[in-house]
Amino acid sequence: MHFPGDKYPETSSHILSAIKKGEPAICTIDRKDADEHRAKSLEGIPTKSGYDRDEFPMAMCAEGGAGADIAYVHSSDNRGSGSWVGNHLEGYTDGTRILFVVDGGKETSVLTATRETPKETPKAPEPASTPKSNIVFKNCTDANKAGYYNIHRGEPGYAPKLDRDNDGIACEK
Structure with a gap:
């Protein structure tokens, strides 16, 4: 959109x-x-x-x-x-x-906006045991060309090899 x-x-x-x-x-x-x-x-x-x-x-x-x-x-x-x-x-x-x-x-x-009461920071979800899609990228350049940035663990296209700092977000923009 x-x-x-x-x-x-x-x-x-x-x-x-x-x-x-x-x-x-x-x-x-x-x-x-x-x-x-x-x-x-x-x-x-x-x-x-x-x-x-x-x-x-x-x-x-x-x-x-x-x-x-x-x-x-x-x-x-x-x-x-x-x-x-x-x-x-x-x-x-x-x-x-x-x-x-x-x-x-x-x-x-x-x-x-800030919350009136402190809230625990959510942790990145654990890796899924089975892939949720067949979207696979060779590297972040390929992912970006396809319009994929900030791919969260568990989302289609996420792969540990694309998550350099292992924070649960691959191909960060």
Whole structure:
């Protein structure tokens, strides 16, 4: 999905910032659990007048929920972008994987939200006992050419040989 960064600059800046911090750029649509994901991701994040608490990965993504990156985004930008995403993904079913690509966005600073109570940092998941897909890359150059960056352990395309620092994220951008 090519997200219009010039139309929703604050949300696009947050998406880019979250991905740079290691959040996955791929969203597996999971609308049925969106309310639960949103509640978990926003737990301990205070509201702020005039702003929405934007989460990435989004609540409608299986990757969303506890530990999602949160930023304060002006309500008009956040709600417009949410509506745009909802309309563009309307025809896709749960389980569909969507790669987010920000077009025309300008990375600016975002107001980072912090939780009111400290939370334990989640550990990278343990390696799966069996591969979840047949996506295999010879090296990160090949993965990047295919649009794969920051591939998390357990996601299609992840391989220990691509994870130089063994932190659970291969081909880090």
